[in-house]
Amino acid sequence: MRSPSPPPLAEDARVARSREALRAALLEMLEREPLERIAIRDLARRAGVGHATFYRHYPTKEALLDDIAADEIRRLVSLTLPVLDRADSRAACAALTRYVAGRWQLWRVLLTGGAAAALKEELLAISRRVAAERPRPARDLPEDLAVALAVAGIVELLAWWLRQEDPWPAEQVADLLDRAVVGPAARGRAPPRGEAAVGP
Amino acid sequence: MRSPSPPPLAEDARVARSREALRAALLEMLEREPLERIAIRDLARRAGVGHATFYRHYPTKEALLDDIAADEIRRLVSLTLPVLDRADSRAACAALTRYVAGRWQLWRVLLTGGAAAALKEELLAISRRVAAERPRPARDLPEDLAVALAVAGIVELLAWWLRQEDPWPAEQVADLLDRAVVGPAARGRAPPRGEAAVGP
Amino acid sequence: MRSPSPPPLAEDARVARSREALRAALLEMLEREPLERIAIRDLARRAGVGHATFYRHYPTKEALLDDIAADEIRRLVSLTLPVLDRADSRAACAALTRYVAGRWQLWRVLLTGGAAAALKEELLAISRRVAAERPRPARDLPEDLAVALAVAGIVELLAWWLRQEDPWPAEQVADLLDRAVVGPAARGRAPPRGEAAVGP
Amino acid sequence: MRSPSPPPLAEDARVARSREALRAALLEMLEREPLERIAIRDLARRAGVGHATFYRHYPTKEALLDDIAADEIRRLVSLTLPVLDRADSRAACAALTRYVAGRWQLWRVLLTGGAAAALKEELLAISRRVAAERPRPARDLPEDLAVALAVAGIVELLAWWLRQEDPWPAEQVADLLDRAVVGPAARGRAPPRGEAAVGP
DNA sequence: CTCTAATCGAGACGGTACGTCGCGTCTTACG
DNA sequence: CGTAAGACGCGACGTACCGTCTCGATTAGAG
Known part of the structure; x- marks a missing residue:
């Protein structure tokens, strides 16, 4: 029984x-x-x-937003953090952008709508929490700063992408992400000048 | 206002x-x-x-915040944008961090206190406006994305700096800024691996 | 109901x-x-x-109260009204007080507890209804007023009685009732002054 | 100054x-x-x-009712209580009914409208309080019972009066009051049978 | 050194949204 | 079928701030 x-x-x-x-x-x-x-x-x-x-x-509107977004955010974060660690950050970035592309409508609302600010906060908070529990790889930048810069950059880049009327393909965005955000945050180095332009 | x-x-x-x-x-x-x-x-x-x-x-709390911060923000923006354009971005970054260091207490409250979110918004908005009126230098990244990434990165980095109990010297932060934020945003390239570490 | x-x-x-x-x-x-x-x-x-x-x-709390009290109230009313008509009102009063004494606990709750107000209303309403169907004896007072005064007086007197820690005997209360409430309501006359005092 | x-x-x-x-x-x-x-x-x-x-x-609806009625009630009570003590209760009753007649509209609402129950409670409570501070005249009935009966009777009689479409004159109501309510409550005696009828 | 007008504190006001409570109804699954 | 359990729509509650307003009292600063 x-x-x-x-x-x-x-x-x-x-x-x-x-x-x-x-x-x-x-x-x-x-x-x-x-x-x-x-x-x-x-x-x-x-x-x-x-x-x-x-x-x-x-209890609050924020809690409802959480109920909507928490899983999504956790999934995104679980794709975001490795981006800083993995040797082939490019592949990790591609995994990230492909995930967002597969949930386009939802993430468009979350990151470009009226909850964008709240979402960024939440993403950052969860990322910090997750990051604190990871093995901390040797890095040029202080860990907390690297996380802050990476998350802020990822969020800005995704928001920019999701706002596009005619969005770039995920692969190209992954390139952008890797070179303009993740790489610098991971290694604290600017790229040398004079390489080929990105863009459609 | x-x-x-x-x-x-x-x-x-x-x-x-x-x-x-x-x-x-x-x-x-x-x-x-x-x-x-x-x-x-x-x-x-x-x-x-x-x-x-x-x-x-x-008329509103925001207007009062503006009255406090508007001039400061404009000054900061006028130091921020050139950072993307000038050949020696390193020197521009140093000007920026020195300015903040000279207004430490005020900027600490503005960027790490209860107005941080509002301030970021305001900074970004003003930057966008100013950027739109500038000559647009050839760049790997789309102009609006470059501005968004640069401003977000600068804000995160400054907030991280201002939160420190025992703050790094302005020159070192300028280095960080140049390499981890400004360079990548300006040129869309991650730094190559293997260079010397940064840190105090 | x-x-x-x-x-x-x-x-x-x-x-x-x-x-x-x-x-x-x-x-x-x-x-x-x-x-x-x-x-x-x-x-x-x-x-x-x-x-x-x-x-x-x-359907309501009041209906439950009714279910508890309706029979009781009807019984009480059937003892109350005759009190106004019968020649020997004293005997009728005694019947009334003896009835209440036999149901002491229940009536104590009903008339001195949280339903007192509701009970008074109900008693008055039922009395009015019953009184309207009776032969209307010649009386000094208008019929409806006489009923109102008698019922209000009876209720007050019973409530006073039921609140006592060491209650008077039913016979003495019947005396009180007859002389201070029923008689006057029935005949519209105050007693002459100077008679013997009542009391235990 | x-x-x-x-x-x-x-x-x-x-x-x-x-x-x-x-x-x-x-x-x-x-x-x-x-x-x-x-x-x-x-x-x-x-x-x-x-x-x-x-x-x-x-703070509550009841408080507003109080603000409306408190003075009126106090005035009424100050006319009500003496009714039990004075030698010529008839004159005291007349003072009472004349007072109500002079405030007819207000008292009609208070005693026959939706606040009747609350008003009765309030009147009784204030009367009890005032009565407790008076010198307690020798009386056939227990003091608290006398007050309760007098107040209940006065209230019922006034309510009956105020409900009339074509109201009796104050003097006649004072007669009723004296003989059917006040006298009995004051002296605990029913009037002898056989006197002349009252009525318009 | 007045005089006069701008500025002030105090706080009542009509609103809007809040989060809580209790109502009476309805749904679901058991025995 | 009557039940326990409990979600639901409803609507009143009392609170918190909002931004507007009127009211005298004060206090610059111009004459």
């Missing part, structure tokens, strides 16, 4: 429905306005949900 | 006193909490000023 | 158990707090019953 | 205006619905006042 509550963590269908509606509504609204100007009641109304139901699931 | 009375010439002594009190109070408070969590009434109370007096001088 | 299922005949044993638990819980709670501050969920919890179960049996 | 704040307690005109608007609105609404079903926001809206302004002046 098993426990009396039959599926111990199998969520009530209504719960899943409410959360999904809230997640979708937030993503919609973030395309139009910044997170801090979204009223929770409006969000709930758009989700077709009583506003108290919002609070039954999330 | 400074004072509502167009030319603040021939200022009443009371006006100057009120504004100064408000500026000082904001800087104090930013050391402890983020801009968005500072209530205007608390700010005014700490400044020893009626809360209506705040509104007589500034 | 009792149970939603029209005739509570052939009651399921579970139904009876639930209702009894709810009745007992309400009486307990009324000793401590006013009816309007008792949350239905708390009531159900104390009764060891799901809160939805409450609604299956009663 | 006098104090710097010219009128030390002369209230801000806006304050007086807001309170008056709230008082009027509450009285209006009490003619239609019970106090507990009046939402503070609706009350404020009807008063033409922001709902927060309500809270700036009163």
